[in-house]
Amino acid sequence: MSAITPTTSPLHKxxxxxxARRIFIHTLLIGVAVVMLYPLLxxxxxxxxxxxxxxxxxxxxxSEVRPANYSEGxxxxxxxxxxxxxxxxxxxxxxxxxxxxxxSLAAYAFARFEFRGKRIWFGxxxxxxxxxxxxxxxxxxxxxxxxxxxxxxxxxxxxxxxxVDAFFIFLxxxxxxxxxRELDHAAMVDGANPWQIYWxxxxxxxxxxxxxxxxxxxxWTYDDFLHQLVYLQQNDKxxxxxxxxxFLDQTSGSSYGPMFAMSTLALLPTLICFLIFQKRxxxxxxxxxxxx
Amino acid sequence: MSMTTAKTDEVVKETPAPASPxxxxxxxxxxxxxARKRGGGWWPYVFLAPWFVGLxxxxxYPMLDSLxxxxxxxxxxxxxxxxxxxxxxxxxxxxxxFWDTVHATLLYVAVSVPLKLALALxxxxxxxxxxxxxxxxxxxxxxxxxxxxxxxxxxxxRQVFGGDGLFNDFLGWFGIxxxxxxxxxxxxxxxxxxxxxxxxxxxxxxxxxxxxQLPRDVYEAAAIDGAGPATRxxxxxxxxxTPIVFFNxxxxxxxxxxxxTPAFVISNGTGGPLNSTMLYSLYLYKKGFTDLExxxxxxxxxxLFLVIxxxxxxxxxxxxxxxxxxx
Numbered sequence: 001m002s003a004i005t006p007t008t009s010p011l012h013k014x015x016x017x018x019x020a021r022r023i024f025i026h027t028l029l030i031g032v033a034v035v036m037l038y039p040l041l042x043x044x045x046x047x048x049x050x051x052x053x054x055x056x057x058x059x060x061x062x063s064e065v066r067p068a069n070y071s072e073g074x075x076x077x078x079x080x081x082x083x084x085x086x087x088x089x090x091x092x093x094x095x096x097x098x099x100x101x102x103x104s105l106a107a108y109a110f111a112r113f114e115f116r117g118k119r120i121w122f123g124x125x126x127x128x129x130x131x132x133x134x135x136x137x138x139x140x141x142x143x144x145x146x147x148x149x150x151x152x153x154x155x156x157x158x159x160x161x162x163x164v165d166a167f168f169i170f171l172x173x174x175x176x177x178x179x180x181r182e183l184d185h186a187a188m189v190d191g192a193n194p195w196q197i198y199w200x201x202x203x204x205x206x207x208x209x210x211x212x213x214x215x216x217x218x219x220w221t222y223d224d225f226l227h228q229l230v231y232l233q234q235n236d237k238x239x240x241x242x243x244x245x246x247f248l249d250q251t252s253g254s255s256y257g258p259m260f261a262m263s264t265l266a267l268l269p270t271l272i273c274f275l276i277f278q279k280r281x282x283x284x285x286x287x288x289x290x291x292x
Numbered sequence: 293m294s295m296t297t298a299k300t301d302e303v304v305k306e307t308p309a310p311a312s313p314x315x316x317x318x319x320x321x322x323x324x325x326x327a328r329k330r331g332g333g334w335w336p337y338v339f340l341a342p343w344f345v346g347l348x349x350x351x352x353y354p355m356l357d358s359l360x361x362x363x364x365x366x367x368x369x370x371x372x373x374x375x376x377x378x379x380x381x382x383x384x385x386x387x388x389x390f391w392d393t394v395h396a397t398l399l400y401v402a403v404s405v406p407l408k409l410a411l412a413l414x415x416x417x418x419x420x421x422x423x424x425x426x427x428x429x430x431x432x433x434x435x436x437x438x439x440x441x442x443x444x445x446x447x448x449x450r451q452v453f454g455g456d457g458l459f460n461d462f463l464g465w466f467g468i469x470x471x472x473x474x475x476x477x478x479x480x481x482x483x484x485x486x487x488x489x490x491x492x493x494x495x496x497x498x499x500x501x502x503x504x505q506l507p508r509d510v511y512e513a514a515a516i517d518g519a520g521p522a523t524r525x526x527x528x529x530x531x532x533x534t535p536i537v538f539f540n541x542x543x544x545x546x547x548x549x550x551x552x553t554p555a556f557v558i559s560n561g562t563g564g565p566l567n568s569t570m571l572y573s574l575y576l577y578k579k580g581f582t583d584l585e586x587x588x589x590x591x592x593x594x595x596l597f598l599v600i601x602x603x604x605x606x607x608x609x610x611x612x613x614x615x616x617x618x619x
Contacts, residue, residue, distance in 0.1 A: 025418060026425075032415065033432040036490065040439070042458050043448045055454075058461035102342040109339035121340070128351055130542075130604055132550045134573050135597040138361065138586050139354035145368060162346025169343070194335045223441040225553040226573070230581055241443035241553075248447070248560050256451070263444035274438055278431050281438070285494060286501030 040267075047260040054256050066257060070265070073258030076247075078235055081262060084243035087232075088222055091156045091239060095221040096214050098160030099168055103213065104206065106163045107172030108198050112184065129166045133226070141230060155231045156221070168213045171284065175209035176202060212284035215277050219270050240266050355597075362591035367584040379591035390592075392567035393575040396481055400571060401548040404488035409540055412492040416499035417529070430500070437493030446487070446557035450474055453483045474558060477566040484569060487554050495540040502536035503529070534615040542607050549600050552577065572596055 046054045047069055049062040057063070074081045109115075110122055144155040163169060179202065187197050203210075225241045232238060238246075244266055247259040274281065337344075362379055364372035383390050415433055419426055439445050452458045453473040460470030473479045506529065514524050530537075552573040555563065563570030563578070576596070580589030 022423075025421075025423065029415075029418060029429050033429060036436055037432060039448055039452050039458065040435075042452070043444075046451075054451075055456040058458055102346070105339045105341075106343040109336040109343075113336035113339075115336040118336075124347065125343070128347070130546055130600065131351065131355075132546065132596055132600055134550065134552075134576055135593045136351060136354035136358065137576075138580050138590050138593060139357035140350060141580075142357070142368065142586075143349075143354070159346065159350055161342060162350060163343040164346045164350055194339075198339070219438060220441075223443075223553075225441075225443050225556070226577070229556075230577070244443045244447060245557065248557065259447065260451075263447050266444040267439055267442060270439055270442065271435075274431075274435060278434075279427075282430065282434060282497050285497050 043260055044264055047257065047264045049257060051255075051257045054260070069257035069261040072255075073247075073262040073265075076255065076258050076262075078246065079238070079243070081240075081243060081265070083236065084238055084240045087153075087237060088239040088241075091153050091228070092218050092221045094153065094157035095160040096217045098157060099163075099165055099213055099217045100210055102161050102163035103165065103168040104172055104203060104210065105198070106169045107176055108202055110169070111173045111176035112181075112194075112202075125166050125169055128164070129170065137226075137230065144231065150231060151233045151237055152231075153237075156224075156227055160217070160221075165217070168217070171212065172206060172209050175206050179205050208280070209284075211277070212280055215273050215281060216284070219273060222269060358590040358593050361587050362594050364587045365585075366587040366590070368586055369584075372587065375587070379588045380595075382588065383591055383595070389567055389570065389575065393563075393570045393572050396568060396570055397549065397572040399481055400485060400488070400551065401545060403482075404485045405541070405544045405548050407485070408489045408492045408544060409495055409537070411489060412495035412540070413499050413533075413537075415492070416496045416503055417525075419496075419500055420503040430497070433496055434493035437491040440487065440491035441553055443553060443557055446554040449483060449487050449554065450558050453486075475565055477564075477568040480558070480565060480568045484551070484554055484558060484571070488548065488551070495544060498536060498540060499533070502533055506532050531616045535617055538607070538611050538615045542604055545603055545607070546600055549573075549596065549603075 041060055042058070045060040045062060048065050048067065049057070049069075050064060050066050053063060106125075110118070110125070140155070140159075141150075144150060147154075149155050149158075183201055183205075184197050187201055192200070222239075223241065228239050228242055229245075232242060244259075244262060247255060247262065361372060363374060363376060365375050365378075366372035419429055419433075423429070436445075455470075455472035455475075457473075459473065463470045471479070473483050510528055510532075511524060514528055519527065550573055551571050555569050555571040555574045556577075559565075559569045559574075561574075561578075563574050572592070573596075576589050576592045579585045579592060
């Protein structure tokens with residue numbers, strides 16, 4: 001039974017397929033990957049092509065490199081793109097700080113305390129995971145309208161300080177549960193109160209979960225087009241996604257190059273995050289799914 | 293000190309002898325304090341305070357408010373005016389665009405979710421072996437999921453499937469003459485569906501994590517008994533994986549119902565051609581924020597909420613019959 005070693009097991013034979021099969025699998029996977037990534041590469045190459053060439057030469061190598069697309073795109077939509085980038089940074093950094101603080105507080109309470117109605121509150125928290133944002137969009141808008149917060153970044157940032165992203169609470173609860181309770185008890189015996197335990201023990205130990213939260217919050221807030229569209233109305237408050245939509249309205253047909261250039265730039269922050277934190281992102285996702 | 297761990301507590305319970313009496317009392321006191329602390333007192337509420345404010349202020353109250361608003365005429369600028377069930381009657385009986393929306397959304401969900409999950413599982417199974425460069429493949433397949441929600445990607449998609457776009461060039465290799473897929477009412481929705489399927493990376497990663505946990509010895513036994521690949525897939529892999537399939541189905545259906553950005557960008561905010569890309573969220577947005585018919589939009593929001601809750605509930609109930617939990 002268990003005496004079968006990996007090298008002799010039939011399963012091993014199944015898994016480590018013959019050379020031909022191996023090549024077939026690699027070919028298949030590479031094929032799928034190329035098809036999937038081609039649109040992105042095409043975007044990149046189009047961002048460097050003259051407009052006349054974008055739709056006539058589908059190949060990836062431009063006949064002449066035209067960096068002017070970038071400078072034209074940067075200033076091409078009324079405001080400079082640096083303004084949109086600054087605005088996006090304000091929103092995303094605010095959101096990240098809010099999520100890290102508020103979600104870790106809530107997660108600590110759920111993971112470490114017994115209190116009246118805990119199961120119900122926890123259930124409600126999981127329930128909000130499935131609540132479509134559209135269902136509360138209009139009443140939330142009227143609340144922020146009455147606070148005269150429309151056309152400010154507050155409706156995009158303040159909710160994050162109130163732990164509305166239950167996904168991250170859940171992620172952190174899972175993580176805190178894996179930290180040995182003995183550590184809390186030891187600190188308690190030494191006279192630490194729960195706040196100190198949270199601040200000095202739990203928070204430093206849950207750094208991996210906080211990093212995952214930071215990256216996902218950054219990417220999702222950066223791309224959260226619907227809320228930015230609803231709450232930001234004046235051009236000078238626009239974020240990167242809103243700035244990009246201005247290219248859609250220009251029907252002149254002569255601005256494809258700059259549009260591709262700015263699209264490429266807009267994807268860059270997410271891409272960089274991905275390249276640096278690829279492993280952590282994938283693992284964070286996988287573990288959150290496993291315990292669902 | 294020496295008595296600082298919870299383990300010490302348990303040891304004390306079983307072997308009370310060696311400790312001197314004052315030490316013992318001290319430990320008892322400590323244990324009671326620990327129990328009280330875990331019971332919490334008001335501490336948990338301190339930590340949960342922001343979340344409570346968010347839950348009541350930004351979720352529960354808005355849900356009730358939107359239920360109320362759904363029975364009113366409300367344009368944000370003048371006070372809401374009670375109109376009974378007019379919004380719902382209009383929605384179901386009179387508004388043809390609403391039904392276009394329902395049609396587009398159901399088609400989108402029904403086609404994109406199964407395709408996406410099938411592809412995710414297929415690729416996950418291909419990757420679930422000792423393969424050189426597996427990290428690279430996984431990254432390549434996951435990347436679109438991370439970028440997919442961006443306006444920039446939707447802009448590119450619009451060009452890829454345009455009349456002289458990349459997709460038609462590709463078809464040209466096979467001698468097929470394409471059309472403008474974005475501006476034809478019959479095909480526009482399928483470009484959105486393809487965009488959704490393109491983002492199969494998230495469920496793939498979750499499937500892959502699930503596959504890694506399947507017990508190897510079951511496969512060994514099956515292989516010894518001469519079970520072929522198909523048998524192993526349908527009799528072992530799929531049944532053992534059903535909890536994860538279920539998790540992915542629920543999440544992807546909810547996600548699909550909420551899709552907004554690509555529909556907005558690809559149709560330039562119109563939902564056209566002929567409302568063929570007017571996904572539910574887009575129409576809700578138009579009604580609420582372009583036409584300022586916020587009462588009507590609230591009614592739509594509640595219908596969406598109930599539909600998603602219904603789908604999720606049906607999923608959970610049905611899961612009793614097909615999801616295999618091994619405990």
